[in-house]
Amino acid sequence: MMLCNHFLHSPISILSSSSSSSSSSSSRSKLKPFVSKSVMDDRSNKFKEFPFVSIEHKNLMVDLVSTLENRFDSQLLPSTLPSHVQHYQNPNATSQASLHIRSAHAHSPIDFILGSWVHSELPTGGSLDITSLSGYLNSSNDAPNFVFEMIRSSPTMLVLILDLPPRKDLVLWPDDLKTFYEDTQLDKHRKALETLPEVQPYFSSSLYIRTVASPTAIMVRIQTENDGGERMEEIIRDHLDPISKQVLSIWLDHCACAKREVGEAERAYLKKRDGIIRNKTIEIDLGSSFPRLFGSEVANRVLEVIKDYFSV
Amino acid sequence: MMLCNHFLHSPISILSSSSSSSSSSSSRSKLKPFVSKSVMDDRSNKFKEFPFVSIEHKNLMVDLVSTLENRFDSQLLPSTLPSHVQHYQNPNATSQASLHIRSAHAHSPIDFILGSWVHSELPTGGSLDITSLSGYLNSSNDAPNFVFEMIRSSPTMLVLILDLPPRKDLVLWPDDLKTFYEDTQLDKHRKALETLPEVQPYFSSSLYIRTVASPTAIMVRIQTENDGGERMEEIIRDHLDPISKQVLSIWLDHCACAKREVGEAERAYLKKRDGIIRNKTIEIDLGSSFPRLFGSEVANRVLEVIKDYFSV
Numbered sequence: 001m002m003l004c005n006h007f008l009h010s011p012i013s014i015l016s017s018s019s020s021s022s023s024s025s026s027s028r029s030k031l032k033p034f035v036s037k038s039v040m041d042d043r044s045n046k047f048k049e050f051p052f053v054s055i056e057h058k059n060l061m062v063d064l065v066s067t068l069e070n071r072f073d074s075q076l077l078p079s080t081l082p083s084h085v086q087h088y089q090n091p092n093a094t095s096q097a098s099l100h101i102r103s104a105h106a107h108s109p110i111d112f113i114l115g116s117w118v119h120s121e122l123p124t125g126g127s128l129d130i131t132s133l134s135g136y137l138n139s140s141n142d143a144p145n146f147v148f149e150m151i152r153s154s155p156t157m158l159v160l161i162l163d164l165p166p167r168k169d170l171v172l173w174p175d176d177l178k179t180f181y182e183d184t185q186l187d188k189h190r191k192a193l194e195t196l197p198e199v200q201p202y203f204s205s206s207l208y209i210r211t212v213a214s215p216t217a218i219m220v221r222i223q224t225e226n227d228g229g230e231r232m233e234e235i236i237r238d239h240l241d242p243i244s245k246q247v248l249s250i251w252l253d254h255c256a257c258a259k260r261e262v263g264e265a266e267r268a269y270l271k272k273r274d275g276i277i278r279n280k281t282i283e284i285d286l287g288s289s290f291p292r293l294f295g296s297e298v299a300n301r302v303l304e305v306i307k308d309y310f311s312v
Numbered sequence: 313m314m315l316c317n318h319f320l321h322s323p324i325s326i327l328s329s330s331s332s333s334s335s336s337s338s339s340r341s342k343l344k345p346f347v348s349k350s351v352m353d354d355r356s357n358k359f360k361e362f363p364f365v366s367i368e369h370k371n372l373m374v375d376l377v378s379t380l381e382n383r384f385d386s387q388l389l390p391s392t393l394p395s396h397v398q399h400y401q402n403p404n405a406t407s408q409a410s411l412h413i414r415s416a417h418a419h420s421p422i423d424f425i426l427g428s429w430v431h432s433e434l435p436t437g438g439s440l441d442i443t444s445l446s447g448y449l450n451s452s453n454d455a456p457n458f459v460f461e462m463i464r465s466s467p468t469m470l471v472l473i474l475d476l477p478p479r480k481d482l483v484l485w486p487d488d489l490k491t492f493y494e495d496t497q498l499d500k501h502r503k504a505l506e507t508l509p510e511v512q513p514y515f516s517s518s519l520y521i522r523t524v525a526s527p528t529a530i531m532v533r534i535q536t537e538n539d540g541g542e543r544m545e546e547i548i549r550d551h552l553d554p555i556s557k558q559v560l561s562i563w564l565d566h567c568a569c570a571k572r573e574v575g576e577a578e579r580a581y582l583k584k585r586d587g588i589i590r591n592k593t594i595e596i597d598l599g600s601s602f603p604r605l606f607g608s609e610v611a612n613r614v615l616e617v618i619k620d621y622f623s624v
Contacts, residue, residue: 181519
């Protein structure tokens with residue numbers, strides 16, 4: 001839950017820690033073709049255009065969103081976001097973002113899915129680009145949620161967060177640790193990424209974000225050589241793409257679609273824990289980076305809408 | 313809790329992942345002086361001799377144990393461990409170990425403290441040496457426990473685990489996250505270690521061990537150049553020594569000695585959660601590496617005694 005809206009928090013830590021963030025001209029030329037007048041006018045489709053990221057990055061996002069939406073096609077309701085929340089920007093248009101939220105019908109295990117991208121011009125001349133996709137279950141199912149986020153502050157620097165954050169204290173429920181994390185062999189994907197020399201573990205500056213993560217969370221910082229981003233695109237295509245799809249597949253098959261018995265007491269526990277995480281997410285994020293990127297008026301407007309979905 | 317007896321689990325992962333574990337003659341020569349006939353005969357003092365590790369390693373352990381025991385001098389009861397559990401070895405004497413457990417009186421926040429060392433000759437000709445110290449609080453105090461462990465499978469390879477593992481789900485108790493982990497600035501010690509080029513994050517192969525760790529847990533693998541261990545001793549003296557003492561000091565001042573209001577319901581919760589972790593520790597450890605190091609008869613004998621202290 002927390003991690004889903006991690007993008008609202010993470011920009012500051014990324015901005016403050018990135019030493020070199022200028023986009024090279026080669027990566028710029030890759031990005032331009034996706035921005036067109038017709039896309040800018042059609043706000044409802046804009047989310048899936050991912051207009052500011054590379055083709056490899058966009059392909060991965062589009063595939064993940066499609067896989068998730070197709071799997072729950074009959075259960076997901078059309079988006080009802082007002083257009084000024086589907087796409088928004090700060091007053092001087094240096095930051096813009098798209099938001100995509102779809103609730104599910106009452107009998108679905110899904111509470112809602114949330115996708116977003118943020119593009120923000122950096123003072124250094126480069127840009128910060130964040131794309132994310134999350135799946136939230138409701139309290140009829142006690143399985144973990146799905147969280148995916150790519151944060152890119154230069155063509156050669158990327159932070160990936162890919163996790164199935166647990167919704168119960170795994171210390172008290174070791175059987176859930178076995179079912180969702182051990183039996184599904186989730187850790188092998190983290191290990192596979194770790195073998196790449198460009199990949200280092202990433203520690204969020206927020207201890208709360210670390211606290212809500214699972215023991216198999218993939219939280220990595222990828223730093224490639226200064227080659228204009230070519231090696232990074234290769235890593236996205238050959239490693240992040242297949243790994244992300246495999247983890248989403250585990251979530252779809254073993255979590256979202258799992259047949260779970262959830263009693264009344266456990267539902268109350270899930271509602272309480274989910275609620276705390278969602279409130280904490282909004283508190284941490286709204287209080288810091290989100291207003292800085294979009295100004296307080298825009299930030300508040302978008303937040304009021306998100307709050308509706310986040311209420312349990 | 314779990315991590316305290318992590319040593320019972322960790323040898324296997326260390327053994328299976330260490331590529332080069334021969335002790336050099338220079339490190340051997342450092343170790344010999346601590347083994348003497350008189351020490352071998354005095355089992356009650358043997359724990360504090362740390363006879364198989366380097367002077368820097370021994371100094372650190374002795375200082376930590378003394379600091380902890382002196383602070384609670386009036387509250388700790390004398391050890392009542394039978395001598396064959398204070399020191400034990402496998403039938404062919406290739407593995408030996410010392411165990412030191414002291415309970416506290418009923419009005420102390422301390423449940424018990426547990427120290428140990430394990431020395432095991434490796435088939436490769438080197439040795440595996442594990443030293444650990446833990447502090448366990450009882451359910452009148454809801455603060456985190458203290459866990460310290462150094463695992464060394466060669467003069468140039470060391471795994472350090474240093475943590476204040478939480479006893480409550482920090483997602484449900486974000487105030488505790490702030491009190492014990494944010495306000496105490498625990499994370500700066502992890503960050504300081506991370507700046508050393510020889511230090512890498514260590515991911516335990518046990519997901520349960522990762523699950524019980526705090527968000528500021530120091531779990532690192534230190535690999536130095538093949539210099540017979542000189543650089544490692546420097547790292548122990550200049551970095552691990554001061555950092556470990558600072559973390560112990562935070563635990564003593566802000567956790568073990570904190571005035572906490574713990575209601576009846578919360579005590580029951582702590583007992584349940586502590587109990588699950590302790591049982592899981594024994595289950596994971598006894599089922600795997602402990603019998604392999606000492607044989608099942610010795611392992612069972614020691615375990616029966618540990619179980620008494622671990623019952624909540």
